Protein backbone atom coordinates (compact mmCIF):
# COMPACT_ATOMS: atom_id res chain seq x y z
CA UNK A 1 0.00 0.00 0.00
CA UNK A 2 1.10 3.54 -0.74
CA UNK A 3 2.07 5.34 2.46
CA UNK A 4 3.43 8.52 0.92
CA UNK A 5 2.66 11.57 3.00
CA UNK A 6 3.10 15.23 2.30
CA UNK A 7 5.05 16.88 5.12
CA UNK A 8 4.14 20.48 5.90
CA UNK A 9 5.95 22.82 8.33
CA UNK A 10 3.88 25.49 10.07
CA UNK A 11 4.58 27.91 12.90
CA UNK A 12 4.41 26.29 16.34
CA UNK A 13 2.90 29.31 18.04
CA UNK A 14 2.63 32.96 17.15
CA UNK A 15 0.87 35.11 14.64
CA UNK A 16 0.70 32.57 11.81
CA UNK A 17 -0.26 29.53 13.87
CA UNK A 18 -4.05 29.96 14.13
CA UNK A 19 -4.56 30.93 10.50
CA UNK A 20 -2.33 28.10 9.26
CA UNK A 21 -4.22 25.43 11.22
CA UNK A 22 -7.55 26.97 10.26
CA UNK A 23 -6.63 26.95 6.58
CA UNK A 24 -5.83 23.24 6.72
CA UNK A 25 -9.11 22.58 8.54
CA UNK A 26 -11.07 24.59 5.98
CA UNK A 27 -9.46 22.37 3.37
CA UNK A 28 -11.24 19.49 5.07
CA UNK A 29 -8.07 18.14 6.67
CA UNK A 30 -8.70 16.80 10.17
CA UNK A 31 -5.87 17.43 12.62
CA UNK A 32 -5.80 15.85 16.04
CA UNK A 33 -3.86 17.08 19.07
CA UNK A 34 -2.37 20.20 17.59
CA UNK A 35 -1.68 21.79 20.97
CA UNK A 36 1.88 21.57 22.30
CA UNK A 37 2.94 18.95 19.80
CA UNK A 38 6.02 18.80 17.59
CA UNK A 39 4.16 16.96 14.88
CA UNK A 40 0.82 15.43 14.06
CA UNK A 41 -0.87 13.57 11.22
CA UNK A 42 -4.22 13.82 9.55
CA UNK A 43 -6.60 10.86 9.49
CA UNK A 44 -8.33 11.86 6.30
CA UNK A 45 -5.55 13.32 4.12
CA UNK A 46 -1.97 12.03 3.72
CA UNK A 47 -0.50 15.01 5.51
CA UNK A 48 2.05 15.17 8.30
CA UNK A 49 2.33 18.52 10.10
CA UNK A 50 5.56 19.75 11.79
CA UNK A 51 5.27 22.62 14.25
CA UNK A 52 8.38 24.82 14.16
CA UNK A 53 9.68 28.31 14.83
CA UNK A 54 8.91 30.37 11.74
CA UNK A 55 12.60 31.29 11.33
CA UNK A 56 13.48 27.63 10.78
CA UNK A 57 10.82 26.86 8.18
CA UNK A 58 12.69 28.07 5.05
CA UNK A 59 15.72 25.93 5.97
CA UNK A 60 13.62 22.83 6.65
CA UNK A 61 11.86 23.19 3.31
CA UNK A 62 15.13 23.83 1.44
CA UNK A 63 16.65 20.73 3.02
CA UNK A 64 13.58 18.64 2.24
CA UNK A 65 12.95 17.76 5.89
CA UNK A 66 9.53 19.22 5.14
CA UNK A 67 8.10 19.13 1.61
CA UNK A 68 6.16 22.34 1.99
CA UNK A 69 5.71 25.10 4.57
CA UNK A 70 3.70 28.14 5.53
CA UNK A 71 5.84 31.16 6.36
CA UNK A 72 5.82 34.95 6.03
CA UNK A 73 7.46 36.34 2.89
CA UNK A 74 9.50 38.53 5.24
CA UNK A 75 11.14 35.47 6.83
CA UNK A 76 11.48 33.62 3.53
CA UNK A 77 13.30 36.53 1.86
CA UNK A 78 15.43 37.29 4.93
CA UNK A 79 16.64 33.70 5.15
CA UNK A 80 17.31 33.69 1.41
CA UNK A 81 16.74 29.93 1.05
CA UNK A 82 15.83 27.80 -1.95
CA UNK A 83 12.11 27.38 -1.40
CA UNK A 84 9.67 28.35 -4.13
CA UNK A 85 6.48 30.25 -3.40
CA UNK A 86 3.49 28.27 -4.70
CA UNK A 87 0.62 30.36 -3.32
CA UNK A 88 0.06 33.60 -1.45
CA UNK A 89 -2.31 32.85 1.40
CA UNK A 90 -3.81 36.24 2.19
CA UNK A 91 -3.16 36.26 5.95
CA UNK A 92 -0.27 37.46 8.15
CA UNK A 93 -0.15 40.71 6.25
CA UNK A 94 2.43 43.22 7.43
CA UNK A 95 5.27 45.34 6.13
CA UNK A 96 8.92 45.72 7.02
CA UNK A 97 9.42 49.41 7.63
CA UNK A 98 12.02 51.86 8.80
CA UNK A 99 10.81 53.88 11.78
CA UNK A 100 12.50 56.81 13.47
CA UNK A 101 11.94 58.76 16.71
CA UNK A 102 9.15 61.28 16.13
CA UNK A 103 11.48 64.13 17.02
CA UNK A 104 14.10 63.20 14.40
CA UNK A 105 14.15 65.20 11.18
CA UNK A 106 13.69 63.20 8.02
CA UNK A 107 14.33 64.23 4.43
CA UNK A 108 14.34 60.86 2.74
CA UNK A 109 16.62 57.81 2.84
CA UNK A 110 19.74 59.96 2.93
CA UNK A 111 18.73 60.93 6.47
CA UNK A 112 19.63 57.34 7.45
CA UNK A 113 23.27 57.89 6.46
CA UNK A 114 25.59 56.99 9.36
CA UNK A 115 22.74 55.98 11.65
CA UNK A 116 22.57 52.85 13.84
CA UNK A 117 19.62 50.71 12.73
CA UNK A 118 18.24 48.02 15.05
CA UNK A 119 16.49 45.17 13.23
CA UNK A 120 15.80 41.43 13.15
CA UNK A 121 16.09 41.59 9.35
CA UNK A 122 19.77 42.41 8.66
CA UNK A 123 19.81 40.85 5.18
CA UNK A 124 16.77 42.74 3.87
CA UNK A 125 17.79 46.00 5.55
CA UNK A 126 21.31 45.78 4.16
CA UNK A 127 19.89 45.18 0.68
CA UNK A 128 17.59 48.19 1.04
CA UNK A 129 20.46 50.43 2.19
CA UNK A 130 22.76 49.24 -0.61
CA UNK A 131 20.07 49.86 -3.25
CA UNK A 132 19.64 53.37 -1.88
CA UNK A 133 23.39 54.03 -1.64
CA UNK A 134 23.15 54.68 2.08
CA UNK A 135 25.74 53.57 4.59
CA UNK A 136 24.48 52.77 8.05
CA UNK A 137 25.33 50.47 10.93
CA UNK A 138 23.02 47.48 11.33
CA UNK A 139 22.49 46.13 14.86
CA UNK A 140 20.84 42.75 14.72
CA UNK A 141 18.53 42.03 17.65
CA UNK A 142 16.06 39.20 17.83
CA UNK A 143 13.07 40.83 19.54
CA UNK A 144 11.56 44.03 21.00
CA UNK A 145 13.29 46.03 18.31
CA UNK A 146 10.98 48.99 18.85
CA UNK A 147 12.49 49.83 22.24
CA UNK A 148 16.05 50.12 20.88
CA UNK A 149 16.04 53.90 20.24
CA UNK A 150 14.48 54.58 23.66
CA UNK A 151 17.29 52.76 25.48
CA UNK A 152 20.05 54.22 23.33
CA UNK A 153 20.90 50.99 21.51
CA UNK A 154 20.19 52.45 18.08
CA UNK A 155 19.03 55.65 16.37
CA UNK A 156 16.29 54.11 14.25
CA UNK A 157 14.68 50.70 13.69
CA UNK A 158 13.53 48.50 10.80
CA UNK A 159 10.71 46.28 12.01
CA UNK A 160 7.44 44.59 11.05
CA UNK A 161 4.41 46.82 11.19
CA UNK A 162 0.74 46.07 10.71
CA UNK A 163 -1.36 48.78 12.38
CA UNK A 164 1.53 50.95 13.51
CA UNK A 165 0.26 51.14 17.09
CA UNK A 166 3.38 49.50 18.57
CA UNK A 167 5.58 52.07 16.85
CA UNK A 168 3.35 54.89 18.03
CA UNK A 169 3.44 53.70 21.64
CA UNK A 170 7.23 53.74 21.48
CA UNK A 171 7.45 57.28 20.12
CA UNK A 172 8.40 56.18 16.61
CA UNK A 173 7.05 57.03 13.17
CA UNK A 174 7.24 55.01 9.99
CA UNK A 175 9.23 56.63 7.21
CA UNK A 176 10.12 53.93 4.66
CA UNK A 177 8.51 50.66 3.68
CA UNK A 178 11.09 48.05 2.67
CA UNK A 179 8.79 45.12 1.94
CA UNK A 180 5.09 44.20 1.86
CA UNK A 181 4.57 40.72 3.26
CA UNK A 182 1.96 38.01 3.79
CA UNK A 183 1.99 34.32 4.57
CA UNK A 184 2.88 32.11 1.62
CA UNK A 185 2.94 28.40 0.88
CA UNK A 186 6.45 27.34 -0.14
CA UNK A 187 7.77 24.06 -1.51
CA UNK A 188 11.03 22.20 -1.72
CA UNK A 189 12.59 22.60 -5.17
CA UNK A 190 12.90 18.87 -5.94
CA UNK A 191 9.70 17.24 -4.75
CA UNK A 192 9.02 13.65 -5.78
CA UNK A 193 6.19 12.84 -8.15
CA UNK A 194 3.85 11.63 -5.42
CA UNK A 195 4.51 14.66 -3.25
CA UNK A 196 3.81 16.92 -6.23
CA UNK A 197 0.50 15.17 -6.75
CA UNK A 198 -0.46 15.55 -3.10
CA UNK A 199 0.54 19.20 -3.24
CA UNK A 200 -1.71 19.67 -6.28
CA UNK A 201 -4.64 18.18 -4.36
CA UNK A 202 -3.95 20.43 -1.38
CA UNK A 203 -3.57 23.51 -3.61
CA UNK A 204 -6.84 22.75 -5.35
CA UNK A 205 -8.55 22.87 -1.95
CA UNK A 206 -6.68 25.97 -0.78
CA UNK A 207 -7.69 27.84 -3.93
CA UNK A 208 -11.34 26.80 -3.48
CA UNK A 209 -11.30 28.06 0.11
CA UNK A 210 -9.60 31.34 -0.84
CA UNK A 211 -11.96 31.94 -3.72
CA UNK A 212 -15.01 31.27 -1.56
CA UNK A 213 -13.80 33.86 0.96
CA UNK A 214 -13.61 36.48 -1.75
CA UNK A 215 -17.18 35.81 -2.87
CA UNK A 216 -20.70 35.93 -1.43
CA UNK A 217 -23.87 34.18 -2.47
CA UNK A 218 -26.63 36.74 -2.93
CA UNK A 219 -30.40 36.13 -3.12
CA UNK A 220 -33.03 38.77 -3.74
CA UNK A 221 -36.62 39.24 -4.78
CA UNK A 222 -37.31 41.17 -7.97
CA UNK A 223 -40.47 42.35 -9.67
CA UNK A 224 -40.56 40.66 -13.09
CA UNK A 225 -40.69 43.94 -14.98
CA UNK A 226 -37.35 44.96 -13.41
CA UNK A 227 -35.65 41.57 -13.94
CA UNK A 228 -33.75 42.61 -17.04
CA UNK A 229 -32.15 45.62 -15.33
CA UNK A 230 -31.31 43.62 -12.24
CA UNK A 231 -29.76 40.74 -14.16
CA UNK A 232 -27.61 43.16 -16.14
CA UNK A 233 -25.97 44.25 -12.86
CA UNK A 234 -24.96 40.73 -11.85
CA UNK A 235 -21.70 39.16 -13.00
CA UNK A 236 -22.43 35.62 -11.74
CA UNK A 237 -20.39 32.47 -12.42
CA UNK A 238 -22.50 31.91 -15.54
CA UNK A 239 -25.76 33.84 -15.53
CA UNK A 240 -27.84 34.29 -12.37
CA UNK A 241 -30.45 31.72 -11.38
CA UNK A 242 -34.03 33.06 -11.67
CA UNK A 243 -36.89 31.24 -9.93
CA UNK A 244 -40.56 32.24 -9.79
CA UNK A 245 -41.91 33.29 -6.39
CA UNK A 246 -45.30 32.12 -5.09
CA UNK A 247 -46.52 35.68 -5.52
CA UNK A 248 -47.29 36.30 -9.21
CA UNK A 249 -45.16 38.89 -10.97
CA UNK A 250 -42.12 38.32 -8.71
CA UNK A 251 -38.96 36.24 -9.03
CA UNK A 252 -36.12 35.18 -6.80
CA UNK A 253 -32.67 35.95 -8.27
CA UNK A 254 -29.54 34.13 -7.04
CA UNK A 255 -25.98 35.06 -7.90
CA UNK A 256 -22.36 35.16 -6.71
CA UNK A 257 -20.67 38.51 -6.08
CA UNK A 258 -16.99 39.13 -5.49
CA UNK A 259 -16.02 41.34 -2.57
CA UNK A 260 -14.18 43.93 -4.72
CA UNK A 261 -17.41 45.45 -6.04
CA UNK A 262 -19.82 43.96 -3.53
CA UNK A 263 -21.24 47.11 -1.89
CA UNK A 264 -21.45 49.03 -5.16
CA UNK A 265 -23.47 46.27 -6.78
CA UNK A 266 -25.77 45.84 -3.78
CA UNK A 267 -26.59 49.56 -3.88
CA UNK A 268 -27.25 49.41 -7.62
CA UNK A 269 -29.48 46.34 -7.15
CA UNK A 270 -31.57 48.13 -4.55
CA UNK A 271 -31.87 51.18 -6.75
CA UNK A 272 -32.96 48.93 -9.65
CA UNK A 273 -35.84 47.53 -7.56
CA UNK A 274 -34.46 44.42 -5.86
CA UNK A 275 -35.92 43.70 -2.40
CA UNK A 276 -35.20 41.40 0.50
CA UNK A 277 -31.54 40.99 -0.43
CA UNK A 278 -29.86 38.15 1.48
CA UNK A 279 -26.08 37.72 1.55
CA UNK A 280 -24.70 34.29 2.45
CA UNK A 281 -21.10 33.20 2.95
CA UNK A 282 -19.74 30.54 0.61
CA UNK A 283 -17.73 27.72 2.13
CA UNK A 284 -15.99 26.32 -0.98
CA UNK A 285 -15.96 27.41 -4.56
CA UNK A 286 -14.80 24.93 -7.20
CA UNK A 287 -14.61 26.22 -10.75
Ligand code: ATP
Pocket residue numbers: 011012013014015016052053054055071072073074075092093094160161162163181182183
Ligand atom coordinates in the same frame (compact mmCIF):
# COMPACT_ATOMS: atom_id res chain seq x y z
P1 ATP B 1 8.66 32.29 16.33
O1 ATP B 1 8.58 31.93 17.78
O2 ATP B 1 7.97 31.27 15.47
O3 ATP B 1 10.03 32.62 15.86
P2 ATP B 1 8.14 35.13 15.97
O4 ATP B 1 8.05 35.80 17.29
O5 ATP B 1 9.36 35.27 15.15
O6 ATP B 1 7.74 33.59 16.18
P3 ATP B 1 5.52 36.21 15.22
O7 ATP B 1 5.52 37.51 15.96
O8 ATP B 1 4.60 35.14 15.67
O9 ATP B 1 6.99 35.62 15.01
O10 ATP B 1 5.21 36.57 13.70
C1 ATP B 1 5.19 35.59 12.72
C2 ATP B 1 4.95 36.25 11.37
O11 ATP B 1 3.69 36.90 11.38
C3 ATP B 1 5.91 37.34 10.98
O12 ATP B 1 7.13 36.83 10.48
C4 ATP B 1 5.12 38.05 9.88
O13 ATP B 1 5.21 37.32 8.67
C5 ATP B 1 3.69 37.94 10.39
N1 ATP B 1 3.17 39.21 10.94
C6 ATP B 1 1.99 39.78 10.59
N2 ATP B 1 1.78 40.93 11.23
C7 ATP B 1 2.81 41.14 12.03
C8 ATP B 1 3.16 42.18 12.97
N3 ATP B 1 2.41 43.23 13.18
N4 ATP B 1 4.29 42.02 13.66
C9 ATP B 1 5.06 40.94 13.48
N5 ATP B 1 4.78 39.94 12.60
C10 ATP B 1 3.69 40.04 11.87
Ligand code: ZN
Pocket residue numbers: 053054055
Ligand atom coordinates in the same frame (compact mmCIF):
# COMPACT_ATOMS: atom_id res chain seq x y z
ZN1 ZN C 1 10.50 33.96 14.45
